[in-house]
Amino acid sequence: MRIYGDYHTHTYFSDGKRSVGENLKAASEKGLNAVAISDHGFNNPSAFSLTRKKAAEQARIIAEERLKYGEMRVLHAVEADIIGTDGEIDMNEDDFASFDFVLFGFHRFARPARAADFFKMYVPAYFSGIFKPSESVIKRNTRAFCKAIEKYPVSVVAHINDMVVTDAGEVARAAADNGVYMEINIKHLGVMRRVIDKALATDVKFLANTDAHTPAEVGDFSALEDFVKEYPELLPRISNAFPDEIKFRKR
Ligand SMILES: [Zn+2]
Numbered sequence: 001m002r003i004y005g006d007y008h009t010h011t012y013f014s015d016g017k018r019s020v021g022e023n024l025k026a027a028s029e030k031g032l033n034a035v036a037i038s039d040h041g042f043n044n045p046s047a048f049s050l051t052r053k054k055a056a057e058q059a060r061i062i063a064e065e066r067l068k069y070g071e072m073r074v075l076h077a078v079e080a081d082i083i084g085t086d087g088e089i090d091m092n093e094d095d096f097a098s099f100d101f102v103l104f105g106f107h108r109f110a111r112p113a114r115a116a117d118f119f120k121m122y123v124p125a126y127f128s129g130i131f132k133p134s135e136s137v138i139k140r141n142t143r144a145f146c147k148a149i150e151k152y153p154v155s156v157v158a159h160i161n162d163m164v165v166t167d168a169g170e171v172a173r174a175a176a177d178n179g180v181y182m183e184i185n186i187k188h189l190g191v192m193r194r195v196i197d198k199a200l201a202t203d204v205k206f207l208a209n210t211d212a213h214t215p216a217e218v219g220d221f222s223a224l225e226d227f228v229k230e231y232p233e234l235l236p237r238i239s240n241a242f243p244d245e246i247k248f249r250k251r
């Protein structure tokens, strides 16, 4: 198994440990043909996430670093947050132009869109490890994810069903219909195992990512080896298991 690009890595612009340059160097040394810097989005506490100002500074650094790597594709992404039951994510219309593509997922410290969303989406998420969310909560979460996919030019659903439980088959269907990738996040394979059959039953395309927070983790897909053996039909549907350039959706 070879994965050619890593489209989800963090730096010290959010909660990653090292610099943009160090992540890119690691990606190049691992022989990747593409890598994305994708720090946490705007509604997280600013000490651990991008602000719009930090994103602009990061864009300048990436533009400069990119020149060192002729062959390797270097992308500037953001890991945005779903923050509301109406599918809101923490991106303004104008923000999308600042990034090559956008991943989105649930993160428990991101400020919710409304107080009601805290109770309807965040609280059940906090307890989802202990209490299975009710059918109505799952339905509401599913609708939120599908709406986000339909409403925004997002490109990747990050670590589906991490804390916020959805009907992942339905989310995968919405993703497939809109040209959005479903992430196989190697840090969340346990959750993925619970929903992979449902996702595979749709036409969704997958993108395998490390969610690296250190340069050593960038491009290290060894944890995925056993997983793809368990699901033989999966590997042919992981788009970055092929050397072709990944095409992200544009508005
Ligand atoms: Zn995440």
Ligand SMILES: [Zn+2]
Pocket: 008, 010, 079, 211
């Ligand atoms: Zn991440």
